[in-house]
Amino acid sequence: MAGIAFPEPSQAILARKREIVAALKALIPADAVIEDARELVPYETDAFTAYRRVPLAVVLPRSTDEVSRVLKYCHEAGVPVVPRGAGTSLAGGAIPLEDAVVVGVARMDRLIDVDFANRTARVEAGMTNLAISDAVGPKGFFYAPDPSSQLACTIGGNIANNSGGAHCLKYGVTTNNILGLTLVLDDGEVVEIGGDAIDAPGYDFLGLLCGSEGQMGIITEAVVRILPKPEGARPVLFGFATSEDAGACVADVIGAGIVPVAMEFMDKPAIEICENFAHAGYPMDAGALLIVEVEGSNAEMASMLARIIEIARAHKVQTIKESQSAMEAAAIWKGRKSAFGATGRVADYICMDGTVPLGKLSHVLKETDRIVESYGLRVANVFHAGDGNMHPLVLYDVNDPDERVKAEAAGMDILKLCVESGGCLTGEHGVGIEKRDLMHHQYRPEELAQQKRIRAAFDRAERFNPSKVFPLEARS
Amino acid sequence: MTGLVAERTTVPASEAEAVDLIREHAARAMPLRILGGGTRKAGRASGPATLLSTAGLSGITLFEPAEMVLSAKAGTPMAEIEAALDAKGQMLPFEPMDHRRLLGTGGEPTIGGVAAGNICGPRRFKAGGARDSLIGLRFINGAGEVIRSGGRVMKNVTGLDLVKLQAGACGTLGLLSEVTFKLLPTPETSASLVIEGLGDEAAVALLCKAAGSPFEMTGAAHLPAGAGSATARTVLRVEGFADQVTYRLERLAALCESPALRLDARDSLALWRDIRDGVVLDAAPGDAVWRVSIAPNRAPKLAARLRGARRFTHIYDWCGGLMLLATPEEGDAGAEVLRAAVAAEGGGHATLLRGSEALRARIDVFQPLTPGLERLTRAVKASIDPKGLFNPGLMYPGL
Known part of the structure; x- marks a missing residue:
């Protein structure tokens, strides 16, 4: 298939695999470093399964300090890093690169502290979304954003994608429900952003980090708001x-x-x-x-x-x-x-998640039908109507390479339609690799360049989650 | 104010004119100070600069009540926005403070100033601040480029969220030219409970307990004795349809375990306006006023810690998460003692909300940053405004 391009991996880094793995094993317990080709396979993709790349190695640190040591080493050794929560990204945001080390936070899944009086909880980034609600549920509280993958997805991944859910009409999305973060920067420096107060001092780096798709650092802890459950x-x-x-x-x-x-x-x-x-x-x-x-x-x-x-x-x-x-x-x-699961039983599908102004919903639905029909495919629409976040599921047969190309093309046409209707490419799934090359439909070159400069204020060598979000041709 | 007299004030009539003006200043590395309605004397006193007034960038550009969204040029007066929203029974969810009475200033607050200052009010702990309702904007960076971020839709994760970054950056990261907010329906009615005579600790504990109940309290303040009344008042507000308000107020009253007075909509609105604008704070005319953000139930401990060290009066909003604190301007107006006490109580931050120009020149108006945050702050500033054109020194020295 035509598909999405990946940059050529650095042969120099690939050639240093043994040295890099040995160095990582010297920094953190050896059982936290995965290097064997077969054991790396589960990490080769996320929920955007059409694309796969086996990484150089995977590390699964157990503390902020271990993350810091790993990042400091990767910084000095010039090795790209792909952060990973639970790997549930629908946009390929967690798909590895062959010359990168995947840093997964899955083993950092502890609830550190709950403060019911102040309605906050401090959690490690690998704690799952639903586990937070389960932990505070007996006292009558919950964590509000509820993406469909909430059983599996991690809070770290939720922050990186500014995840939403069905109930954000009332409760907002991740960025409205986070008070503090522990962030490990490119060189291993650990920075505390915000805390347990209702607002944070200085520039709103919490807001900037929410939705930054793992390109500015690795989040290891978060202070989240917990809310009282409604009576019914x-x-x-x-x-x-x-x-x-x-x-x-x-x-x-x-x-x-x-x-x-x-x-x-x-x-x-x-x-x-x-x-x-x-x-x-x-x-x-x-x-x-x-x-x-x-x-x-x-x-x-x-x-x-x-x-x-x-x-x-x-x-x-x-x-x-x-x-x-x-x-x-x-x-x-x-x-x-x-x-999504039920649709998966009747056909393969790709799911788009553009958002459109409510007044344009009827128009966009009609046009979506027309676009998909023009490719000879079918579409099922489910979406969050209150906020205009569409989820057209374009159905196709994965074993028919021709249909897959058509489905991807139809999806791209639908997203362009969303932008032209005054909306955006993605409401909650993120850009990842999937929508990377459509970014110039939403943003002018100087706007993309501005975003990239801000990213580089955090990730100076652009080594975090490279080849995601920004079009490859816009790279410096 | 002789410094200001010598300064030039420019009033670009359009975004395009503002772009030209900024490019001229960029070419000559000349600083600009952005002026909205001029109702806040915000930030540190700083050196000479061309005053750039947003008064010429005015007008509502989009209002879709059925979509609960409004866009307006940055210099649009809040009064104009509020009138348009009122006519359709909608509101900005975050209840922005009007600083004029507390600061003794004139002018008209603007929507751009509200966005840039992340101005909010009592509903903040429940409904979020300006940053939570701000969903899109256009700004001009230090190279004179127009940059859009976000849009007019409620959910948008396409690229970096520069909308949030600009909220609270006080115009140091470029000139906002247009902002887009999501809205909420104005509640049909509202009412409050007032419990008299509680001490700080008991009051904040009660407010935290109420906020942990399912009864959707949208205002939670404690006004110690002297703050607008000889008796301490703990105030809980609910808003919604009339039947909801009646029900929720009953349930909250049951939860209070103390006799509570009920304020009807009119009295409740008036009291909350005074709380929002800080005028219930018992501040002497020459007092400095601090805005302290801290985890709610540590706020009374903070006040207790300060009691021996400094003469002050205070009120609590956001269940205690926000304290306004008035203290004489003498010395550093308590900056060091206050910030040390905040740190000792587990962290938070203190910003000087009101102070003379002399005071604002000699102390840190904004909470000093940790070294890590300071590095990031400087790097982000340089990535948007490399020549330091916009509001130099307003938030931090040399930035």
């Missing part, structure tokens, strides 16, 4: 005849001053795929479906839902399904949350 949460399912009706309903709910905790959209192909898999009771006759979730006491939820239902009726809603029990609520969410 109730999803309601609305079936509409058309996507336009569903889209207009979303706009009117927000226009009425109601901000539900989540508003999820699925089109007809997505409804069919998810219902066949999850048997969630989705209306098979609907052209589009919304899952709207509200939170609060029973009375509050009832009152809020009454308002939303009234608006939905004005948009000719065909089916309204209120969950009457926790089991029914779970079933409603199960269909949505298993959308």
Whole structure:
């Protein structure tokens, strides 16, 4: 396939593999260094599995100090570093390079401290997203951002990608839920950014680091906000005849001053795929479906839902399904949350995640259908309707090289459409390698150059996660 | 103010004119001081520079109530923004402070100043600050290039987040020309509970407990005796639809375990405006005012630590996470004692919010940075403004 280019690995570095591995083993316990070709295979890709590169070595440090020693060595030895959380990136952000050392934080998975009075927790970067919520759950708290991969993905990876989730309409994304970071810089220097106060002094490096895709340093610890769980949460399912009706309903709910905790959209192909898999009771006759979730006491939820239902009726809603029990609520969410997995059972797919202004949703949906059809492929749409973050799943057959090329081309066309509609290339998955070469559709050369200079203020030799995010041709 | 009289004030009428002006200054390595509404005497006193007023960059450029998003040129007065939002029942979520009454200044606050200063208010601990609602901007860097970051959509991780970087950089990283904020519906109503007579420690413990409850408190302040009333007041606010407000207030009152007065919407709004603007702080006219950020439940300990060392009055907002502290200007206005106490209480930071020009020339207005952060700060500044054109020395000496 045509595919995404990788830079040629440095033969000089490859030739020094033995020396580099020996040096790493002298710095940190030998069991934290992986060099054997077979043992390296699990690290050759992330969730963007179409591309693979076996790294020079993988190190799995157990402390900030060990990370610091490894980075200092790599800095002095001129070896590129690819940071890795759980390897769940959908954009290839954690795919290694053959001449790079992968520094994984998976073994740094401890909860260091919880401060319930101040509603913060200090965690190591390898702790999984869901493990934080599980740890503070018994006391009635949770960590808010909830990417679909939350069972596996690490908080370090969440920060590097500024991960979102279904509930960010109310709770925001990662950058809104982090108070402090421990960052190890290119030369091994350890810097504390922010802390447990509500705001941090000086430039907002917390905000800059969130979404920096592992190109400015390695995050080893974080102070996260934990929030009290709501008294209750109730999803309601609305079936509409058309996507336009569903889209207009979303706009009117927000226009009425109601901000539900989540508003999820699925089109007809997505409804069919998810219902066949999850048997969630989705209306098979609907052209589009919304899952709207509200939170609060029973009375509050009832009152809020009454308002939303009234608006939905004005948009000719065909089916309204209120969950009457926790089991029914779970079933409603199960269909949505298993959308990617269920789609994977019927076809291979690539998932785009451009964001568009809400007013352009109908237009972008129609155009998406047209684009995908023009390549002779099918598309299923699920997305976060409240914030315009699209997730078209372009279906194809991975064993047909021709289809794969077409699917990738369709995906790129969809993303260009998102940018032209006033949106952006990626709402929550990150640029990685996948969208790297589309960056010039969103940014002018001087804007990319400015971003690169800021990155170089942290990573002076551009040795962290090279060949990601910025187009290869824009490299100095 | 003789220094200022000699300075030239320029008022570019468009972003393109501002670009030309910045390129001219870059060519001659001449510094610029950016002037928004002039309602804050922010930062360190610094040397002569051309004053660049954003008054000519004014006007709302996009307002989509159904998408809860607004863009405006940087010099747009906040009053104009608020009027437009009011008409559609929406608001900026972060409740920006109006500094005029506390600082005794005139002028009109601008949206660009709010963004550059990361100005926020009582809802900060719940709804985030300006930085959390700022989703896009355009700025002009030290080379006179227009740089866009973010956009008008709620979720965007395309490239580095320079939007957050600019929020709170106080115009030292370029001239903001246009900013885009996400909005929230204005709550239908609001109300507050007031508990009288609590000591600092008990009050902050109560506020932290309430913030850990599911009842969505959006204001949490403690006003010690003397701050607007002879009796100490602990104030809890809720906002929402009328039935929600009634319910949540009842539940919070039950949680308080002390008798609580209820303020209806009108009185609640008035009190929170005074808390937001710092005017409930019992500050003598010549006092310096500090803004201290610290983990909420360590704030009363910080006050206790300072008590023997310095004469001061104070209030707590954000459950204790924000303290405003008034103290006489004499000496360093308590900078050293205060910052040492903050460090001893586990960290945080103190910024001088109000002080004479003389005071602002002799002390660190912003919290001094650790060596690691200082290196990064200088490197980031150089990557955007290599010649040091924008607001030199405003945040840190030599930067």
